[in-house]
Amino acid sequence: MQDTLLTIDGLSAGTEDKPILHDIHLELGSGQTHVLMGPNGAGKSTLGHVIMGDPSYQVTSGSITFDGADITDLTSDKRSLAGIFLSYQAPVEVPGVPLYSFLRTICQMRPELKTTARKFRERVGQICEQLELSDSFLMRELNVGFSGGEKKKVEMLQLLLLQPKLAILDETDSGLDVDALSIVSRGIEAYRAQCDGTLLVITHNTRILERLDVDRTHVMVRGHLVAEGDASLVGEIDASGFSRFEDELAAKGGVA
Amino acid sequence: MSDAPERKHSEVADVDRSLYDFVMPEEGYERYDDGLTPDIVRAISAKKDEPAWMRELRLKALDAFHEMRMASNWGPDVSALDMDHISTYVSPQTKQARNWDDVPDDIKTTFERLGIPEAERESLAGVGAQYDSEIVYHNMREEVAEQGVIYTTIEDALHDPQWEPVVHQYFGTLIPMRDHKFAALHYAVWSGGSFVYVPAGVSLSYPLQSYFRLNASGAGQFEHTLIIVEEGADLHFIEGCSAPKYYEANLHAGAVELFVKDHARLRYSTIENWSKNMFNLNTKRATVGADAKMEWVSGSFGSHVSYLYPTTFLQGARSSCEFTGITFAGATQDLDTGCKVILNGADTTASVDTKSISKDGGVNTFRSSVIIGRRADRARATVSCSSLMLDDISRSDTIPAMDVRNPTASVGHEATIGRISDDTILYLMSRGCSEAEARTMVVNGFANPVSKELPLEYAVEMNNLIKLEMEGAIG
């Protein structure tokens, strides 16, 4: 039996005027890889953001426990320092902040990652090479003018530097060309190998999953987690879509 | 009423300003009576043992000061500034030193805490340090002196038969005495400042820096900076200013006159952090010859009220002016700043890029004025101003003016006002930054186009100033 890293218990959440997530139960064991699938607008990103502590969503009931501690009321920065990482579906541009100094700042604030300037430079260099990301990006302003694929690689760069206990990858694979996709996949493998990290992979594509050992698959429809299965569930969805799950939810009277 | 602590509206006193905010005793100083009389002006002149022309200029300026009215129909309120309660001359009883060891301990400590001697050792070609009304330290590297560069006080230049005629020729010619009431005041009681002369063709590889510290309470500082960069010469001059906080009003009415000859380049950088009881009514002006370049870099953080519009006359053909500036207005601050460029030569170019940050009820007003003269064929000017508002109680206004008298010239203007988006803060917080750190990071990023124009150690100082101000905002 593995330790549980993240437990979501009866979580409902939404914006001020709109409930989005309904009675979510989810358990991620330490070192496991879980996949979250569901149609557009189902609430997958919202779940990722709520786990990360995005204050634009209010938790109306339920709790989130991470690494043995209730984090439901913690701010995002505390969750990050505790070891949660969310790779954004749409990373934000921050003008005037050079990528390199940003990376240095977010690493230096973690006692376990504090290191000399030289070692840090080497480490960043290695990861850039691994991600086939040119050094010149490091001097550019954080995400400003980066292409969609470049932004995703920069998210991976942060993931590999921070080595969080839990990484939520929100469509990190979308918008990547074939080569970039395999580079990012290898990056994810490297993360898993380095620190036995736990993954929650939100995706619409099975391709990225080919290289991953998927432990569990979850299906979200209209804010409900409607099905859970092993890796084979991914193939089923790929073949026949979400209509079966939609129908089941409707039959149970679940409405958004 | 909730008893949750009020976090948004910080008092200035909350900010840890210990770096700048320390007071040294004034004991034994020579301090002239408050207010302004011909006797005080004569006393200043006599103390400096000046040529008669300078004394006459002072007395004429005093008349002008009494005659002229306050500009009352625009700009921030200066009614709290009562000249009858400002001492126009306060002097530490010390001789000007060439060696820091000869500077009295408390004054030396002041400048050490401000990092001046260290910067001098590492990256400056020369340093002048003014304490209240007088320069207490002045020194320049030997190899720079050997190139014929003069960096001294105007007082000393006036006592030197070689330089007295030069000062006489230039002093007060760019900023007329009757330009405004405080220009008149300046000429009546000016004291300290710098005289810089860079001979033709000489280019300094390190900057010169003058630092102005106003320690006395209820006093004024009126330094005059006169810089002549001869043909083909190149100089970077840095001025820094700070003062501890008092509850009485302090006044700064300096004047900066810059003469940039043909093919020369002058970069004039300022980091200003006056305390928030300061009325900063400063005047700066440059005239630029053919193919020459004037660059202004300016970071303004302090003062209660500022009126500051560095002005550049592009006289020579193909001369250019770049102005890069940032102002930061927090609680109790009303900063009226800007930039004025007069393009008279053909093919002249001006580019003005400014940023302003307002928080805790601070007010920023940016005025730009671009005047293109009749003979300035193909002159081009662009002005861009972006403001960042950190809350809803602060203000930021942009007031552009342009007067284009040549049909082949072009002028562009662009202004944007923004806020820090919640998404950006969340993104940074999701990587471990606290809210305060995230906001500071965004503000530093906003200021980055200005700080990257500064030498590294000043860029660091500017980032630290932003950090200090931001910590005050979050509590």
Ligand SMILES: Nc1ncnc2c1ncn2[C@@H]1O[C@H](COP(=O)(O)OP(=O)(O)OP(=O)(O)O)[C@@H](O)[C@H]1O
């Ligand atoms: N901040 C918000 N304000 C208003 N509505 C929101 C907000 N965030 C999410 N929603 C709504 O909640 C629903 C779920 O959105 P979410 O982004 O979580 O979907 P998703 O499953 O990630 O979809 P996709 O696969 O398209 O990325 C959508 O209808 C969306 O419009």
Ligand SMILES: [Mg+2]
């Ligand atoms: Mg999504």
